[in-house]
Amino acid sequence: CQLCHKHGEGVKLVVHHIVYRSQGGTNRVDNLITLCTDCHTTKNHQPGGKLYKWMKAKKKVTKQLKGATFMNILRKRIMTAFPEASFQYGSQTYVDRKNLLLPKGHFMDAIAISGIKSVGQMPDTVTLISQFRKKKRSLHEATARKGRKQPNTSSKRNEKNMNHARGLWLNDYVRVIGNHAKGYVKGFKSKGYYVYLTDGLGNYVLSNGKNYINRKQCRLITHNGNWQKAEQKLSLYEFK
């Protein structure tokens, strides 16, 4: 038993899903663990229980693995797109960063990887690039929802729920007339007559007490793919 560490001939073991099957846990080996029947109880599964805590801890691990998977895919694509690029391991970058007297941080690693021999000026801002969904999330209803007899394949979306409205698209970068505000279109309101604006960090940019503004007050700066860019002071940047 991986919980109470009981073992021997008399101990009955069961296979436990660390992330419960009811919570989307898989049958993969990294989600399975052996427990004795004394530990594999209903009580231990419930909030506050030991197995419940395991599930919560495991979920975090899964999130980190998602990031690792993403980086693996990205690395492959970068190396394909830039055949002249060379590969460097983190252990070398660590040494380079130490030699440049740079503190810990992903972007500090980026400076070290660039191959410069000395740092003339310490950076004070970070440029963050993040992805933004370009579609309104809604499930394609191939099978009828619970309580419905027919699948809903014909109904039109409300205008404000489209990925574009009144000449603007989701994630367009706009400026507001008579205001210094600039932001990305995060969503629409009232058939697209109003738009919500956020900076590249997910914060609303308008300081008029509302998060949205009349579409007519917005002028397009750039039409974007699903990328957003934001600059942040180094002192505000959270190390992750």
Ligand SMILES: [Zn+2]
């Ligand atoms: Zn046990």
